[in-house]
Amino acid sequence: MARDDGKFCQPTGAGNRIAFRRQNSPSELWVWAEQRRGRLLPVSLELLGKARELAPALGAVPAAVLLGHGVEEAAGELFAHGAEKVYLVDHPLLRLYQSDACADLLARLAGEHGPEVILLGATTLGRELAARVAARLGTGLTAHCVDLYVNEEGRLVQVVPGLGRGTLWEYVCLRNPQMATVKPGVFPVPQGDSGRRGELVRVPCDLREESLRARTLEMAEEEPAGVSLEAAEVVVAGGWGLHAAGGFEPVWELARLLGAAVGGTRPAVDRGWIPEELMIGQSGRTVSPRLFVSLGASGAMHFTTGFLGSGVIFAVDQNAGAPIFEVADVGIVGDLRAVLPLLIEELRRARGGG
Ligand SMILES: Cc1cc2nc3c(=O)[nH]c(=O)nc-3n(C[C@H](O)[C@H](O)[C@H](O)COP(=O)(O)OP(=O)(O)OC[C@H]3O[C@@H](n4cnc5c(N)ncnc54)[C@H](O)[C@@H]3O)c2cc1C
Numbered sequence: 001m002a003r004d005d006g007k008f009c010q011p012t013g014a015g016n017r018i019a020f021r022r023q024n025s026p027s028e029l030w031v032w033a034e035q036r037r038g039r040l041l042p043v044s045l046e047l048l049g050k051a052r053e054l055a056p057a058l059g060a061v062p063a064a065v066l067l068g069h070g071v072e073e074a075a076g077e078l079f080a081h082g083a084e085k086v087y088l089v090d091h092p093l094l095r096l097y098q099s100d101a102c103a104d105l106l107a108r109l110a111g112e113h114g115p116e117v118i119l120l121g122a123t124t125l126g127r128e129l130a131a132r133v134a135a136r137l138g139t140g141l142t143a144h145c146v147d148l149y150v151n152e153e154g155r156l157v158q159v160v161p162g163l164g165r166g167t168l169w170e171y172v173c174l175r176n177p178q179m180a181t182v183k184p185g186v187f188p189v190p191q192g193d194s195g196r197r198g199e200l201v202r203v204p205c206d207l208r209e210e211s212l213r214a215r216t217l218e219m220a221e222e223e224p225a226g227v228s229l230e231a232a233e234v235v236v237a238g239g240w241g242l243h244a245a246g247g248f249e250p251v252w253e254l255a256r257l258l259g260a261a262v263g264g265t266r267p268a269v270d271r272g273w274i275p276e277e278l279m280i281g282q283s284g285r286t287v288s289p290r291l292f293v294s295l296g297a298s299g300a301m302h303f304t305t306g307f308l309g310s311g312v313i314f315a316v317d318q319n320a321g322a323p324i325f326e327v328a329d330v331g332i333v334g335d336l337r338a339v340l341p342l343l344i345e346e347l348r349r350a351r352g353g354g
Helices: 043-059 073-080 099-113 123-137 238-244 249-258 264-272 334-352
Strands: 002-004 025-031 060-068 085-090 117-121 140-144 147-150 156-161 168-172 178-182 200-202 234-239 263-266 291-295 312-315 331-332
Touching: 025 099, 043 060, 043 073, 043 117, 043 147, 043 178, 060 073, 060 099, 073 085, 073 156, 073 263, 099 123, 117 123, 117 147, 123 140, 123 178, 140 156, 147 200, 156 178, 200 312, 234 249, 238 249, 238 264, 249 263, 249 291, 249 334
Parallel strands: 002 200, 025 060, 025 117, 060 085, 085 200, 117 178, 140 178, 234 263, 234 291, 291 312, 312 331
Antiparallel strands: 147 156, 156 168
């Protein structure tokens, strides 16, 4: 079913605070449907699956907000994966993600329809959009959640790895909409049902180029170097402990021999050993390979949260008390300077000279 909500949605101008009032009944739990050229990112479907699960406890219906141009087909996929309603804003200027415009449009829509909750993927764009929308609506936002549930008071509890060893922190937003960004890959993509239908709300939009303070002209996606992290059956990740082994070179070699993708910890990124997009953890990627190899990483929860779904976790660290051994299935306590050359040599031998 499609309807036109008859209101004109236009940007309010950067920075304007938008009044928020609950209008729709029953209330709604929104997911921002992030897409590239009309193709939804998996995290949008992961969030819809979670939204469907949470909706009854919130007394809300799951809905998605789709901003773009020529992307209507994606609405069908959103219905198939659990959205009961899709707000579609279609405008030629939204062919590419436009930061100010998307923030204004989403905030304006939320101000008009009063969703209980807004969830976004903790992607590069999701993170910046969420912060802008929360500021415009004057509400709270929890970033990088790894779990969500509804408490006895009917508030959304947002779970994030905390500072300190092995702690998870839980937050609630005291205002509506309760906003959270969620790491891609922490929830499964729900089974789609192409027979499922919902209500498509076309939101008219008179976006004008002159109202954009900055305009996205092009978005280029880089092909990942080597084996892609998410698709890899084996991932080798390095941490700060590699400084002793002269940096990341041995990690690349080990990965080559194992046919593995390479990742690392925050210090490995800060040190410039690997690019930021290879960082694993709460602020980085989530992987679930059959084998995860951790080399010289202490096992902070910010890091381990990114690979706990792996089949077998193998760790090397010189500190027997490092928390990495609490999550590892197999481990070697030893100095990487001694252990890494041995591992590489053994693998070369096994592969007939590598
Ligand atoms: C909000 C927030 C988000 C964060 N997000 C992330 C994230 O997404 N990903 C991430 O990785 N971090 C993240 N961090 C940082 C995180 O808390 C840790 O500081 C980081 O993961 C530690 O990296 P590390 O294990 O490489 O370094 P360290 O904790 O310094 O550990 C180095 C390890 O190397 C070992 N070692 C040293 N020398 C040798 C040797 N010769 N042989 C063998 N072992 C050796 C040491 O025993 C030690 O266990 C985040 C922090 C915050 C506050």
